[in-house]
Amino acid sequence: MKVHKIAVLAGDGIGKEVMPEGIRAVDAAAKRFNIGIEWTSFEWPSCDYYLKHGKMMPDDWKEQLDGYDALFFGAVGWPDTVPDHVSLWGSLLKFRRQFDQYINLRPVRLLPGVPCPLANKQPGDIDMMIVRENTEGEYSSVGGRMFEGTDREFVLQEAIFTRTGVDRVLKFAFELAQKRPKKHLTSATKSNGISISMPYWDERVDAMGTSFPEVRHDKYHIDILAARFVLSPERFDVVVASNLFGDILSDLGPACAGTIGIAPSANLNPERSFPSLFEPVHGSAPDIYGQNIANPIAMIWCGAMMLDFLGYTEAHDAMVAAVERCLVDGPRTPDMGGTASTTEVGAAIAATI
Amino acid sequence: MKVHKIAVLAGDGIGKEVMPEGIRAVDAAAKRFNIGIEWTSFEWPSCDYYLKHGKMMPDDWKEQLDGYDALFFGAVGWPDTVPDHVSLWGSLLKFRRQFDQYINLRPVRLLPGVPCPLANKQPGDIDMMIVRENTEGEYSSVGGRMFEGTDREFVLQEAIFTRTGVDRVLKFAFELAQKRPKKHLTSATKSNGISISMPYWDERVDAMGTSFPEVRHDKYHIDILAARFVLSPERFDVVVASNLFGDILSDLGPACAGTIGIAPSANLNPERSFPSLFEPVHGSAPDIYGQNIANPIAMIWCGAMMLDFLGYTEAHDAMVAAVERCLVDGPRTPDMGGTASTTEVGAAIAATI
Ligand SMILES: CC(C)[C@H](C(=O)O)[C@@H](O)C(=O)O
Ligand SMILES: CC(C)[C@H](C(=O)O)[C@@H](O)C(=O)O
Numbered sequence: 293m294k295v296h297k298i299a300v301l302a303g304d305g306i307g308k309e310v311m312p313e314g315i316r317a318v319d320a321a322a323k324r325f326n327i328g329i330e331w332t333s334f335e336w337p338s339c340d341y342y343l344k345h346g347k348m349m350p351d352d353w354k355e356q357l358d359g360y361d362a363l364f365f366g367a368v369g370w371p372d373t374v375p376d377h378v379s380l381w382g383s384l385l386k387f388r389r390q391f392d393q394y395i396n397l398r399p400v401r402l403l404p405g406v407p408c409p410l411a412n413k414q415p416g417d418i419d420m421m422i423v424r425e426n427t428e429g430e431y432s433s434v435g436g437r438m439f440e441g442t443d444r445e446f447v448l449q450e451a452i453f454t455r456t457g458v459d460r461v462l463k464f465a466f467e468l469a470q471k472r473p474k475k476h477l478t479s480a481t482k483s484n485g486i487s488i489s490m491p492y493w494d495e496r497v498d499a500m501g502t503s504f505p506e507v508r509h510d511k512y513h514i515d516i517l518a519a520r521f522v523l524s525p526e527r528f529d530v531v532v533a534s535n536l537f538g539d540i541l542s543d544l545g546p547a548c549a550g551t552i553g554i555a556p557s558a559n560l561n562p563e564r565s566f567p568s569l570f571e572p573v574h575g576s577a578p579d580i581y582g583q584n585i586a587n588p589i590a591m592i593w594c595g596a597m598m599l600d601f602l603g604y605t606e607a608h609d610a611m612v613a614a615v616e617r618c619l620v621d622g623p624r625t626p627d628m629g630g631t632a633s634t635t636e637v638g639a640a641i642a643a644t645i
Numbered sequence: 646m647k648v649h650k651i652a653v654l655a656g657d658g659i660g661k662e663v664m665p666e667g668i669r670a671v672d673a674a675a676k677r678f679n680i681g682i683e684w685t686s687f688e689w690p691s692c693d694y695y696l697k698h699g700k701m702m703p704d705d706w707k708e709q710l711d712g713y714d715a716l717f718f719g720a721v722g723w724p725d726t727v728p729d730h731v732s733l734w735g736s737l738l739k740f741r742r743q744f745d746q747y748i749n750l751r752p753v754r755l756l757p758g759v760p761c762p763l764a765n766k767q768p769g770d771i772d773m774m775i776v777r778e779n780t781e782g783e784y785s786s787v788g789g790r791m792f793e794g795t796d797r798e799f800v801l802q803e804a805i806f807t808r809t810g811v812d813r814v815l816k817f818a819f820e821l822a823q824k825r826p827k828k829h830l831t832s833a834t835k836s837n838g839i840s841i842s843m844p845y846w847d848e849r850v851d852a853m854g855t856s857f858p859e860v861r862h863d864k865y866h867i868d869i870l871a872a873r874f875v876l877s878p879e880r881f882d883v884v885v886a887s888n889l890f891g892d893i894l895s896d897l898g899p900a901c902a903g904t905i906g907i908a909p910s911a912n913l914n915p916e917r918s919f920p921s922l923f924e925p926v927h928g929s930a931p932d933i934y935g936q937n938i939a940n941p942i943a944m945i946w947c948g949a950m951m952l953d954f955l956g957y958t959e960a961h962d963a964m965v966a967a968v969e970r971c972l973v974d975g976p977r978t979p980d981m982g983g984t985a986s987t988t989e990v991g992a993a994i995a996a997t998i
Contacts, residue, residue, distance in 0.1 A: 369837075376837040377844060385838070409875050411764040430783075435803075435841040445808040449842035450788075455798035484722075484729040485738070485892065488788040489802035491730060515892045519900035522762050522875060539838065539868045540893065547872035 295328035296602055299360040299567070304339050304379075305576025306586035306634075307366025313588035313638025314364060317614070318595040320645040321607040327599065332360070337383030339370035348374075348382030354390055357567060362598050363387065365571040366591065370578060381433070384571070388426050391566035393559035394457065395464050396424035396538060397597075398573065400545035400555070402525075405619035407629070408550050410522065418549045420528045421472075423465040424538020426559055428457045429489075431535045453489045453534070455496070462500040464562060465532035469507045472529055479511040480533035480541060493534060517541070521548050546573060553627045554619075556593035558601065568601055570594040587625040588638045589615055614644035648681035649955055652713040652920070657692050657732075658929030659939035659987075660719025666941035666991025667717060670967070671948040673998040674960040680952065685713070690736030692723035701727075701735030707743055710920060715951050716740065718924040719944065723931060734786070737924070741779050744919035746912035747810065748817050749777035749891060750950075751926065753898035753908070758972035760982070761903050763875065771902045773881045774825075776818040777891020779912055781810045782842075784888045806842045806887070808849070815853040817915060818885035822860045825882055832864040833886035833894060846887060870894070874901050899926060906980045907972075909946035911954065921954055923947040940978040941991045942968055967997035 298318075302311040315331060322329045334356075335341055337348040348368070350356070357363065368383045369376055387393060402408055402418035434450040462479075469477040479497045483490035494511060501509050512520065514537050520527065521541065525548050533541055546555035555573035572590030580586055596611035618641050624630025625637055632640075651671075655664040668684060675682045687709075688694055690701040701721070703709070710716065721736045722729055740746060755761055755771035787803040815832075822830040832850045836843035847864060854862050865873065867890050873880065874894065878901050886894055899908035908926040925943030933939055949964035971994050977983025978990055985993075 377840055380837050381840060409764055410762055431838045431840075433840040437841070437845065443808060446810075447806050447842050447845045449804040449806070449839060451802040451804065453800050453802070455796060457799075482889065482892075484733050485784045485889070486802060487730050487734060487784075487786040488790070489800050492790065492800045515896035516905075518871060518893050518897040519905055522897065522900040523904075536835065536838070539835075540871050543868035544871040544875065544897075547875040551876075552869075552872055 293326065293328040295330050296361040297330050297332065297359065298598070299357055299363045300331050300333040301337060301363055302333070302366040303337060303368040303576065304370045305367055305578050305581040306574070307368065307576050309581070309584060309586045309634050310572065310588040310591035311364070311366045313634060313641075314591035314595045316638050316642045317592040317611060317645060318599065320642040321595070321599060321611050324610065324645060325604060325607040327604055327607060337368050337379075339368070339374040339379055342374050342379065342382070348379055349386075360567045361602060363567050363569040364595070364598060365569050367572065367574065367576040369576045372578065385431065387569050388559055391561055391569070392427065393561045393566070393569055394425065394427045394460055395558075395560040395562060396426040396542070397558045397560060398422040398424065398542040398545070398555065400542070400549050402549040403616055403619050405616075406550035406554070410525070410548055413525070418525045420525070420545065421468060421530050422538060422542045422545055423461060423468060423530060423532045424542055425457065425461040425533070425535050427535070428452050428454060429535035451489050453492055458493060458496045459500065462496060462532060465530055466500055466504040466507055469530040470504055474529040475507050476529035477507050477509040478517070478528055478531045479509065480514050480517050480531065480537040481511050482514045482537075484513055514540070518544055521545060525549075542573065551627065553587045554589040554593065556590050556597055558594070558597045560601065570598040584633045584635060585626050586634050587627050588634050589618070589641075592638070592641055610645055614641045617644055646679065646681040648683050649714040650683050650685065650712065651951070652710055652716045653684050653686040654690060654716055655686070655719040656690060656721040656929065657723045658720060658931050658934040659927070660721065660929050662934070662937060662939045662987050663925065663941040663944035664717070664719045666987060666994075667944035667948045669991055669995045670945040670964060670998060671952065673995040674948070674952060674964050677963065677998060678957060678960040680957055680960060690721050690732075692721070692727040692732055695727050695732065695735070701732060702739075713920045714955060716920050716922040717948070717951060718922050720925065720927065720929040722929045725931065738784065740922050741912055744914055744922070745780065746914050746919070746922055747778065747780045747813055748911075748913040748915060749779040749895070750911045750913060751775040751777065751895040751898070751908065753895070753902050755902040756969055756972050758969075759903035759907070763878070763901055766878070771878045773878070773898065774821060774883050775891060775895045775898055776814060776821060776883060776885045777895060778810060778814040778886070778888050780888070781805050781807060782888035804842050806845055811846060811849045812853065815849060815885060818883055819853055819857040819860055822883040823857055827882040828860050829882035830860050830862040831870070831881055831884045832862065833867050833870050833884065833890040834864050835867045835890075837866055867893070871897055874898060878902075895926065904980065906940045907942040907946065909943050909950055911947070911950045913954065923951040937986045937988060938979050939987050940980050941987050942971070942994075945991070945994055963998055967994045970997055
């Protein structure tokens with residue numbers, strides 16, 4: 293039996309509370325499907341570590357993590373003590389770039405048992421995959437400030453789109469669309485307002501489209517696309533977007549499907565040259581930390597995506613089925629209208645698996 | 646009686662169909678409230694004009710329009726013949742910049758009679774003003790492409806935030822919040838991912854906030870803010886945002902409040918050094934053009950905002966009341982579930998006024 297080495301990076305806040313439940317569920321699936329998993333916990337990245345060492349991670353973080361098959365990531369951020377752009381650029385965004393996790397993949401599904409904020413939607417009506425570029429684009433620290441402190445002050449902020457970076461995420465998205473029944477891909481753009489990067493993005497979408505004649509593809513400007521997510525989410529299948537637009541859509545999509553509290557995401561290096569990272573969409577949620585009421589479902593769903601990526605599709609499906617059953621039958625944490633604790637929900641799902 | 650000179654720029658597609666109804670409604674209000682209005686129609690900007698002259702407007706457009714008190718604008722764009730970035734950068738975006746219309750103001754309200762896509766929301770639950778920066782930020786044609794046509798190809802896209810540009814939109818937004826009962830302002834940011842421009846934006850928000858101690862202000866990252874628009878729109882009052890984020894939120898907000906088909910917007914130069922421009926949020930809608938079924942309500946609501954800006958608050962209120970009555974009692978265009986024509990709806994609203 294091959295043993296997969298997984299690095300456990302629980303991070304801050306509720307990351308520390310949901311992580312044990314994620315591990316418990318993966319262990320249950322590993323037992324049932326005979327998968328070898330070896331967990332190793334790290335106290336970094338975290339804001340606690342930052343307070344002690346003045347940085348989010350040790351200098352040799354890359355060497356320390358490079359041998360792992362995957363990074364199981366809770367949440368990072370504690371804005372009261374460390375500003376978000378410090379904690380995140382010092383951890384999550386570093387992983388994405390340095391481990392070349394250029395795909396951020398987020399399934400968005402309206403599931404039975406989850407109250408939907410949209411009127412008249414049934415489970416199954418929302419079922420999409422958001423494929424977000426995860427290493428470049430609008431997320432950049434290139435640029436600067438001039439005439440600082442005077443009335444003429446201004447800042448320049450660069451967005452950077454490379455052909456390599458754009459084409460590889462488009463290829464991944466088209467391949468994914470090709471595999472799905474609807475074979476439909478929507479690209480998010482804003483080429484009518486942002487006049488260099490977005491026309492370029494559109495151009496590359498059209499070029500990639502010629503290699504996937506079976507995939508029907510269209511494009512929407514991000515403003516109207518956001519509106520469409522609310523008005524007619526059923527019309528989307530695979531949605532591909534730049535770093536920023538993907539970030540927005542992958543919070544908006546889960547909100548339309550009920551809650552961002554249960555949404556998982558995978559930061560993938562499809563070539564497996566570096567470890568991929570699996571993290572809930574929710575953050576560290578300082579407001580509810582310490583009460584053992586955080587919903588562990590996103591973390592557990594991340595575990596399922598991790599096993600899928602490691603090649604265990606059946607284990608993935610069993611874990612997702614257990615999550616779906618828990619959403620219908622309970623137990624439920626307070627965010628889902630119940631009174632169960634993080635631990636109770638985690639234990640119930642692990643038992644089902 | 647002072648006579649206000651209004652330039653009528655109907656533009657393309659349904660812009661040409663809703664414009665007569667906008668004029669009819671404003672004329673009705675002008676008659677009732679004794680306001681002098683003089684309309685002058687222009688065949689540009691439009692894609693028809695582009696096909697004849699190779700540009701969206703004549704070279705002396707600025708001189709021709711500069712003496713008007715306001716620009717009443719339908720919609721521009723006909724993607725089958727002129728690419729959107731050509732038609733829009735050649736018209737609307739030029740007006741915004743050259744006439745320094747640095748405020749884009751969009752009221753978002755859930756009105757009686759409008760079916761809401763969100764479950765369990767009542768009229769009144771959504772009532773916000775979106776204040777969007779309208780001249781700089783992410784909308785820029787500064788940047789370029791390198792290594793064109795090779796694997797190393799990349800593009801750089803600059804976003805530009807000036808202290809003048811940021812502070813004046815923030816000041817407008819804080820002043821507006823100060824006048825409203827809730828005195829609450831929310832700023833859209835993404836300083837955890839976009840690490841130069843957005844931290845600068847946050848910094849200016851905090852600085853401006855010190856001059857408005859009565860206004861409670863908070864900030865949300867754009868991803869979670871978009872999610873909150875769907876999950877709890879009632880918590881927002883005035884929302885201030887950069888050009889791009891404001892663009893997204895002001896389509897998303899109206900979608901949450903039922904339809905972008907009736908949403909108005911004002912492109913304001915508050916100093917009145919140049920004419921301000923009033924345009925529906927909907928575009929030229931090539932798919933329904935020519936059938937006389939476009940909903941004229943956004944155009945009429947724009948007329949109301951125009952009269953308000955010209956100083957006629959009562960006329961504004963009467964026009965909005967007439968729109969509200971029409972939404973409840975009909976007649977309705979097909980997008981609102983009715984069978985009435987553009988002309989019938991326009992005539993009914995004008996009669997009410
Ligand atoms: C048409 C487009 C350039 C424009 C914008 O993005 O500003 C429109 O979406 C708007 O909101 O007025
Ligand atoms: C925390 C933040 C930097 C991050 C992002 O914007 O990428 C988060 O919103 C996400 O989507 O993973």
